[in-house]
Amino acid sequence: MRFGIFSNSNRDIGYEVAIKIANRLLSKNVAPVFLNEQKCSLLDDINGVVYDDFKGCSLIISIGGDGTLLSVISRFNELDIPFVGVNKGSIGFLSEISCDVLDEGIDKLITKDYQILERAQLEAKVYDKNGNLKTTEICLNDAVVTRGSKLHVINMDLTIDGALVEKFFGDGLIVSTPTGSTAYCLAAGGPILMPSMRNMIVTPLCSHTLNNSSYVTDYDSIIEIEMMGSETDAIFCADGRQAINIEPFDRVCISMCNRNVKTIVLGYSSFYNTIRKKIIARGSFYESRKE
CATH class of the missing domain: 3.40.50.10330 (Probable inorganic polyphosphate/atp-NAD kinase; domain 1)
Structure with a gap:
């Protein structure tokens, strides 16, 4: 052995x-x-x-x-x-x-x-505005889209299973697994889920609206975050690994990975x-x- x-x-x-x-x-x-x-x-x-x-x-x-x-x-x-x-x-x-x-x-x-x-793990794919794949990341804790070096609020459309959920203004969004619910998600006020569960959690970071609630999705949901606005300055990070820059009208698609x-x-x-x-x-x- x-x-x-x-x-x-x-x-x-x-x-x-x-x-x-x-x-x-x-x-x-x-x-x-x-x-x-x-x-x-x-x-x-x-x-x-x-x-x-x-x-x-x-x-x-x-x-x-x-x-x-x-x-x-x-x-x-x-x-x-x-x-x-x-x-x-x-x-x-x-x-x-x-x-x-x-x-x-x-x-x-x-x-x-x-x-x-x-x-459960997440599979996150980042596409540019023309639909070209920029990167694919697998993460056990969370995938995060947040503001970049300019420290301005960012404008994003949050879509779940093809339905527009909200137009988001704030510092960013955290998409986490149940395992990741005790990490950045918890610090941002998100719910704690048992690690054996099969859901995804979307938690806002400093939302500039009266609604600051998290969303808990089903296992087979598809979460899309599209960067809106021509002056978007944002980054994408998976499990705290090296961040990549997100450009205006880039799109982040997140689903459950088929490998646990x-x-x-x-x-x-x-x-x-x-x-x-x-x-x-x-x-x-x-x-x-x-x-």
Whole structure:
């Protein structure tokens, strides 16, 4: 059996957690697999470490924060194997294993004492005003259209399933999955959905109207955001990755991706207990940074 391991060295200083996991796996006759890009003397000192791609691995362990896990999923989801996060970030909504239960968590992975949660993803396509495809992005959390460097409000038409829902003036729109409902969507006042649900959420950013409500759509809905106005200055971003510029009369089409993400659930906490603890921790984290 082989487990893939990806460690964010900016979070996992000196590969401390990665080394602990590798040694734990080897003690249970499981091969720890690291990518060649992570090859270093700290890992070389461990007898039995394998440098390879993640093909043939039973699962992938991501060490870092939610951003690290999102990046790992984006890179390797086509392998169709489950992912699990070990939290070395600030909050870690998506991370299933905390460092205080590291050995126990790894043992559960080895004995397959877990459940698989399939999370829906978005497929977002950006077209120019002539209908030419500019980019296609897959995202687990959210696709965001927001104002650019000029800091002016932007003018957009929001269409769902071919029906014009509203002409929007404001800072932008967030389209999120149930998984992403606890991220940017939550910060913007959107609803929280169970991650097993199959809906999309459209949440406005600083709407310049009296209506500031989110829309929850069906799984098979198609959401279109068309940039209106000849002086539109906006950007599009998927899961916080590098933004691309949106030009006047460009169109963003968002639907559910036909490929889900398999994530591992170890059952340390229920979803709502996790929400409560993480939101409290998030507030404490930012308060401590002010001091």
